[in-house]
Amino acid sequence: GREATLAIIKPDGLLGNYTETIKATIAHSGFKISREKVVQLDEEGAASFYAEHSTKKFFHGLIKYMTSGPVLVMVLEKENAISHWRSLIGPTDGRKAKITHPDSIRAICGTDVEKNCVHGSDSPQSSEREISFFFDIPSGSQRGGDD
Ligand code: CMP
16 A cells, blocks of 8 residues: 655765756656655764664664765655665665666665665565654654555
8 A cells, every 4th residue: 555665865875966866766756755854863863773783794884874974864655665665776785786777776876785875664664663763753644554
């Protein structure tokens, strides 16, 4: 059914002037951007957002990357928004994406497995958590219902 997912244009995407291209893809793909804002994450915020990766070797670099400049966070809505946005952004590694998914967003603006330009929630549970991390959700507008 109709879903919401959290999309982030990461610091490399925002500073690299990919926002217009990415937003054109979002519009052409039938998503509604229901909320958006530019945020400068601090270390504590980034570490909390990526808490599930806190034991990974790349965690420190990831926090450094995600706090290196502002990010644009957006809530995207449509039928099957989570899987559709994940397929549009392509594989995690922007370098591999250029070979295997040349039309994907990460193929266009990603650099490598860390600096991959964009984020997308990977499940309904993640999207719920990630959206409420950045946005207050009014009690009258629950997502995931059958209406
Ligand atoms: P994303 O999948 O949106 O969320 C986790 C992020 O961690 C991922 O994007 C990359 O930016 C980063 N990441 C994932 N795997 C690695 C890795 N092997 N090395 C460095 N960074 C990574």
